[in-house]
Amino acid sequence: xxxxxxxxxxxxxxxxxxxxxxxxxxxxxxxxxxxxxxxxxxxxxxxxxxxxxxxxxxxxxxxxxxxxxxxxxxxxxxxxxxxxxxxxxxxxxxxxxxxxxxxxxxxxxxxxxxxxxxxxxxxxxxxxxxxxxxxxxxxxxxxxxxxxxxxxxxxxxxxxxxxxxxxxxxxxxxxxxxxxxxxxxxxxxxxxxxxxxxxxxxxxxxxxxxxxxxxxxxxxxxxxxxxxxxxxxxxxxxxxxxxxxxxxxxxxxxxxxxxxxxxxxxxxxxxxxxxxxxxxxxxxxxxxxxxxxxxxxxxxxxxxxxxxxxxxxxxxxxxxxxxxxxxxxxxxxxxxxxxxxxxxxxxxxxxxxxxxxxxxxxxxxxxxxxxxxxxxxxxxxxxxxxxxxxxxxxxxxxxxxxxxxxxxxxxxxxxxxxxxxxxxxxxxxxxxxxxxxxxxxxxxxxxxxxxxxxxxxxxxxxxxxxxxxxxxxxxxxxxxxxxxxxxxxxxxxxxxxxxxxxxxxxxxxxxxxxxxxxxxxxxxxxxxxxxxxxxxxxxxxxxxxxxxxxxxxxxxxxxxxxxxxxxxxxxxxxxxxxxxxxxxxxxxxxxxxxxxxxxxxxxxxxxxxxxxxxxxxxxxxxxxxxxxxxxxxxxxxxxxxxxxxxxxxxxxxxxxxxxxxxxxxxxxxxxxxxxxxxxxxxxxxxxxxxxxxxxxxxx
Amino acid sequence: xxxxxxxxxxxxxxxxxxxxxxxxxxxxxxxxxxxxxxxxxxxxxxxxxxxxxxxxxxxxxxxxxxxxxxxxxxx
Amino acid sequence: xxxxxxxxxxxxxxxxxxxxxxxxxxxxxxxxxxxxxxxxxxxxx
Numbered sequence: 025x026x027x028x029x030x031x032x033x034x035x036x037x038x039x040x041x042x043x044x045x046x047x048x049x050x051x052x053x054x055x056x057x058x059x060x061x062x063x064x065x066x067x068x069x070x071x072x073x074x075x076x077x078x079x080x081x082x083x084x085x086x087x088x089x090x091x092x093x094x095x096x097x098x099x100x101x102x103x104x105x106x107x108x109x110x111x112x113x114x115x116x117x118x119x120x121x122x123x124x125x126x127x128x129x130x131x132x133x134x135x136x137x138x139x140x141x142x143x144x145x146x147x148x149x150x151x152x153x154x155x156x157x158x159x160x161x162x163x164x165x166x167x168x169x170x171x172x173x174x175x176x177x178x179x180x181x182x183x184x185x186x187x188x189x190x191x192x193x194x195x196x197x198x199x200x201x202x203x204x205x206x207x208x209x210x211x212x213x214x215x216x217x218x219x220x221x222x223x224x225x226x227x228x229x230x231x232x233x234x235x236x237x238x239x240x241x242x243x244x245x246x247x248x249x250x251x252x253x254x255x256x257x258x259x260x261x262x263x264x265x266x267x268x269x270x271x272x273x274x275x276x277x278x279x280x281x282x283x284x285x286x287x288x289x290x291x292x293x294x295x296x297x298x299x300x301x302x303x304x305x306x307x308x309x310x311x312x313x314x315x316x317x318x319x320x321x322x323x324x325x326x327x328x329x330x331x332x333x334x335x336x337x338x339x340x341x342x343x344x345x346x347x348x349x350x351x352x353x354x355x356x357x358x359x360x361x362x363x364x365x366x367x368x369x370x371x372x373x374x375x376x377x378x379x380x381x382x383x384x385x386x387x388x389x390x391x392x393x394x395x396x397x398x399x400x401x402x403x404x405x406x407x408x409x410x411x412x413x414x415x416x417x418x419x420x421x422x423x424x425x426x427x428x429x430x431x432x433x434x435x436x437x438x439x440x441x442x443x444x445x446x447x448x449x450x451x452x453x454x455x456x457x458x459x460x461x462x463x464x465x466x467x468x469x470x471x472x473x474x475x476x477x478x479x480x481x482x483x484x485x486x487x488x489x490x491x492x493x494x495x496x497x498x499x500x501x502x503x504x505x506x507x508x509x510x511x512x513x514x515x516x517x518x519x520x521x522x523x524x525x526x527x528x529x530x531x532x533x534x535x536x537x538x539x540x541x542x543x544x545x546x547x548x549x550x551x552x553x554x555x556x557x558x559x560x561x562x563x564x565x566x567x568x569x570x571x572x573x574x575x576x577x578x579x580x581x582x583x584x585x586x587x588x589x590x591x592x593x594x595x596x597x598x599x600x601x602x603x604x605x606x607x608x609x610x611x612x613x614x615x616x617x618x619x620x621x622x623x624x625x626x627x628x629x630x631x632x633x634x635x636x637x638x639x640x641x642x643x644x645x646x647x648x649x650x651x652x653x654x655x656x657x658x659x660x661x662x663x664x665x666x667x668x669x670x671x672x673x674x675x676x677x678x679x680x681x682x683x684x685x686x687x688x689x690x691x692x693x694x695x696x697x698x699x700x701x702x703x704x705x706x707x708x709x710x711x712x713x714x715x716x717x718x719x720x721x722x723x
Numbered sequence: 724x725x726x727x728x729x730x731x732x733x734x735x736x737x738x739x740x741x742x743x744x745x746x747x748x749x750x751x752x753x754x755x756x757x758x759x760x761x762x763x764x765x766x767x768x769x770x771x772x773x774x775x776x777x778x779x780x781x782x783x784x785x786x787x788x789x790x791x792x793x794x795x796x797x798x
Numbered sequence: 799x800x801x802x803x804x805x806x807x808x809x810x811x812x813x814x815x816x817x818x819x820x821x822x823x824x825x826x827x828x829x830x831x832x833x834x835x836x837x838x839x840x841x842x843x
Contacts, residue, residue, distance in 0.1 A: 087750060087753050087754055088749070088750065088753040090749050090750070090753065092748060092749070092750050122780075123780065123781065125755070125779065125780055126754060126755050126779075126780065126781050129753055256744075256745060259744045259745065259749070260744050262744075262749050263742070263744045263749070263752055266749065266752050266753055266757065267752075267757055267758075270755070270757060292782070293765065296765065296766060296775070297766075300766045300768070300775060302768075302769055347804075349801050349804030349805075350801070350804045350805050350807075350808045351803075351804040351805070351807035351808050351811075352804065354807075354808050354811060358811075359811075390784075393784075394766075394768060394773055394775055394784045395768060397768065397772070397773050397784075397786070398768055398769065398770055398772045398773065407773070507748045507750065507751075507789065508773065508785060508786045508789070509750065509751065509754070509783055509784070509785050509789075510773075510783060510784045511754075511781070511782065511783045512765075512775060512782040512783055512784060513782070514782075540818065540822075541819070541822065543815075544814075544815040544816075544818045544819050545815075545819070547811050547812060547814075547815040548812065548815050548816065548819075551808065551812050688822060688823065691823075
C-alpha cells in the first residue's frame, strides 16, 4: 500500500520550475482551475519509491509571499491553511543559479512558515558558463535547509531532489532569520495577543486581505482587526522587512557564492542589443510574425484535408452500416459533422501554440512585450496583450485565457473584449468560399486579388481590434492600479518537453472548451433543420415528386430537391424566412439567413449548411461555388452572389460575434454576464450596420 | 535636484538612493529595487518607455511612470 | 432497431444538449465567490 504526501513547488517565474514539475511528474499531470477563480491549478503525481507517492502542486510563479495578483493570492491561501487537503508536507523552492539573490527572498519567507523546505537550485549547467561557484554545505547551514543542485536541461540532480523529498522529515523547520526584529515591540504585542499562531503567518494576514476558507474566518478576522498601525506604517514596515531579508541574503551569498566575472560570456546582452533595438527589434519581430503565419497556413492544410476526408468517410460509413433511421442520421450528419468541425482546427491551433510556446520558452516573448508596450498602451492595452492578440488568429478561446498575466484589470478586460475581432481560423472557410465566388481573377504586383482580399480581411480584423480597444479605453471608467513589470530572462534553447506539454494543454483547452458547446449546438441545429411543422415538411416527398413529375430527374437529383425543400420548411428554414426582411437590405436571402443562423454553432458550419441548402450532394467547394453562382436575386433579378453581397457577407463575418464558445469563456474569465452580452450585442450590431452600408453602397 | 530612474541614459550605471514606499509597489522592492542597490539601463524602448533595467542582477522592464518614483545617484 | 427507438434516441440527445447549454450559460454561478480580492483587482467586477 503506498502512502501519499503533498509537495508544493514554488519559485520565481523563469526559474525552470515548470521543467522541474515536468521532470518529476512526466505525463502524470493535470491542469484544472482553482474553484471560483480563473487561476490554473497544476498538479501531478510523482513516484518517490516503492511505498511513497508524491502529490505535487505546481504553484503559480511568484516573487514573494506578499501577493499582488490573483495567482499569487492562491499561493498564500494554500500555505496558510493547514486544513486544506493540498497543504504541503514539504515545499520545494525552485531557484536558478543566476538569480539566486532574488530567488532567496521568497525562500526566506517560506522558511518563516516553518514547513519543511528544500532549496532546489536549477540551471546548474550554466555555472561554468557564468563563472559561478557555490558552497553548498555553507548555504545549507546558513539557510537551515537541504539543497539539491539540478539541471533540468541536462537532466541531472532530479534523483537527488527526490531523495531529499523522501526524507523530508529530516528537514529543519527553523526559520533562517528573524524578521520580527524589524519592530520588536509591535511583534511582541502580536505574539502576546495570539500565542498559538505563527508570527509570520499573523504578519501576512495583517498586511494582506486574504481569504482562508470558512474554517479559519473568525480567527482571521480577529487577527486582521489587530490594526494598531496605519496602512502607510505597515507599508514602511514591509519595506524594512524586505531590506532586512536582502541584507541577510547578501551576507550569506557573499561567502556562499562566488562569481568570477571574467568568465562570463554574455549572450543575453549581445542578443538584446539587436532584438530590442529601436528599429531592428521591430523589423525582426514582424518578420518572425510573417514567418509564423506563413508556416501555419502551409503546414496545416495537409492534415486539415486529411481530417476532412476522414470525417466525411466516417459519416458515410455510419449512414450505411447502422440501421437507417433518425438517430443514425443525427449521428452521421449532426454529431460526426459537429465533431469534425472541432477536430479540423486542431492542426492550426497546435501549430500556433507551438510557435508561441517556443518564443516564450526561449525568452524572446518578454522582449516582444517590452517593444510593444508603449504602442499598446495608447490603445488601452498592455504589452502583454500581444500574445492573446496573436493567439486569437488561431482561436479566441486559448487567447482569452492567455490574458491572465496582464496585471491591470482594465487592460486585461479590454484585451478580452477585443480579441474576438482578430480573424480566427473558423472564419477562414467562410472567407475562402465567398472570395472564390465574388472576387475576380487577376493580380496586381504579383499578388492575386483573392489573396489580397484575404490579407485585407486579416488586417481589418486586427485594426478593428485595436480601434475598439482605443474606444473602450476612452469609454470605460474603471480605475485600476497598474503596475507593469516584465522580467527579461536569459535566452535559452526551448526544452522540447515543455513545449510539447504546453501545446498539448492548450489544444486540450480548445477541444474541451469549445468542443462540448459546438457539439451541443450542432445537435440542436440538426434537429431544427431535420424537422419541421406542418404538411409542407411532412409531405415533402410527395410535393416534390409531383412538382417535378414532368421533368425526368434521376433519383439522385430528386432526392436532393427533396432535401432542399425539407430544409426550407424545417424549423430552421422558417427562422431563415422570418429574418429575411431584416437581411435583405444586406443583399442576402433566406437561404443565407439559415446559414448565418447555423454558423452560431461554429462558423465553419456555414459552408456545410450552404451545401445542403443548394442541394449539393457533397461539400465540394467547386460544386457549391457553381451552384451559388447560379442563384438569382429574387428582387433585382441579377445574380444573388455578386460583388456587393459578397463583400457585405465577408464584412458581416469579420465583425459578428457568433462564437458561443468564446462568449462562454469571456463570461468565465470576467466573472459576469455583462461583458459577453455587450460583446455580442455590439459586435453583431456593428456587423449588421457595416454589411448593410457596404451592400447599399456597392450596389 | 532629484535624479530619478527615468533620467538614466542607455548604458549608464547608478545607485538607488530612495524608493517611495507609497508610490512604488512592494513587488518592485522585492525584486531588488532597494536603496543601496546598483542599477544600469540596458535598453530603452522608443519614447524611453518601458525601460529595460538591470537592478541588482535582476533584468526587468518597467514603465516610465514607475521609474520616476525611484531616486538615484548616477555613478 | 425500430424507428421508434431511433426517435427516442434523438430526443434524448436533444434533451442532453439543451440541458448542457442551459447549465453552462444560464445557471447561477456554481462556485461560491472566494473573494480573494484584497486590494487588487481579480476580475470580480
